[in-house]
Amino acid sequence: MSWAAREVSATAVALLYVLTAVAASAEDTIARAILPNETAIDHTALTEHERVRAELWGLADDEWRRYQSLMAGIRGSISPDMISPIEVLGIHARDAAERRKYAEQWAIMLREDAERILAFQRAYDEAGRRLFPDEMLIDVARLPEPDDQALIPSDRLVLFSRPGCEVCDTLLARILAKLDQIAGLDVYLAGVEPGNEDAIRSWANERGVRPEWVQARRVTLNFNAGALERVAPGSQEFPVLMRRRDAALTPFSDADL
Numbered sequence: 001m002s003w004a005a006r007e008v009s010a011t012a013v014a015l016l017y018v019l020t021a022v023a024a025s026a027e028d029t030i031a032r033a034i035l036p037n038e039t040a041i042d043h044t045a046l047t048e049h050e051r052v053r054a055e056l057w058g059l060a061d062d063e064w065r066r067y068q069s070l071m072a073g074i075r076g077s078i079s080p081d082m083i084s085p086i087e088v089l090g091i092h093a094r095d096a097a098e099r100r101k102y103a104e105q106w107a108i109m110l111r112e113d114a115e116r117i118l119a120f121q122r123a124y125d126e127a128g129r130r131l132f133p134d135e136m137l138i139d140v141a142r143l144p145e146p147d148d149q150a151l152i153p154s155d156r157l158v159l160f161s162r163p164g165c166e167v168c169d170t171l172l173a174r175i176l177a178k179l180d181q182i183a184g185l186d187v188y189l190a191g192v193e194p195g196n197e198d199a200i201r202s203w204a205n206e207r208g209v210r211p212e213w214v215q216a217r218r219v220t221l222n223f224n225a226g227a228l229e230r231v232a233p234g235s236q237e238f239p240v241l242m243r244r245r246d247a248a249l250t251p252f253s254d255a256d257l
Contacts, residue, residue: 057085058105150256151243156183157252160228160240162191163203168239172207174257179218190224190238 046054046061054064067085070076070092079088086109090102151157157175161168175185187209192199200221204214213219228235231242231249243252 054085058109059085059089063089151178151182152245153181154183154245156186156244158186158188158231158242158244158249160188160190160224160232160235160238160242162189162224162238164191165238169207171239171241171254174254176208176219178257179213184218184220186220186222186244188222188224188227190228192223194223194225 046064050064050068051061054061057064059067064085067088070088075083075088075092084106086102086106090099090106093099093102159168159172159175161172172187179185187204189200189203192203200223204219204221209219209221214221228240232240232251239254241252241254242249
């Protein structure tokens with residue numbers, strides 16, 4: 001190999017060494033920025049308060065110091081204050097064995113705590129039976145009756161109306177004002193010949209029924225065509241208001257609007 005070739009080879013080796021060192025330095029910088037800096041953990045003795053807390057969690061001094069270091073970084077910024085030291089150390093375990101260790105430690109602690117809670121609940125139940133043998137914890141008879149008439153968001157109202165009925169129009173306006181609070185309104189219009197869609201659309205427009213409500217089926221416009229007689233036989237006066245909840249259709253009082 002010529003002198004020039006050896007010089008180029010040596011230069012290439014040196015350049016490769018420099019690039020490798022730079023890359024390693026960059027990776028180390030990134031790692032220090034993302035991961036907790038283990039070398040920055042303070043190894044001074046724990047205070048008495050810290051030692052007591054570490055013992056309560058079953059942790060050695062160095063484990064408690066690492067937990068504190070982790071909480072000073074990203075873990076303390078994104079986790080709730082109540083996260084346990086065991087969880088913190090488990091989340092940031094340095095290998096599978098360490099992760100398994102903290103997972104088992106946490107599982108045992110939670111199981112023991114559940115047993116304590118159940119034991120106290122049993123003691124509480126027994127105390128209630130012994131101290132108040134003739135009293136119920138909750139007197140069902142004194143609870144308020146459920147308000148079956150109240151509207152819920154999944155309800156639809158069914159209104160039977162007819163042209164020229166001012167009371168019907170007033171009730172319709174009240175329902176439309178609450179349309180956002182229910183699933184929708186189904187209007188059945190009597191006094192209009194079935195199939196006369198222009199008449200029913202004109203009636204709806206004059207009473208403020210918006211076309212977009214009809215398109216979205218928030219409001220449906222239907223011809224009565226004997227529907228009222230089928231659901232409420234004998235009803236002669238308008239308006240008639242009903243509530244559709246699931247598959248049940250029941251009378252509904254306009255006083256509950």
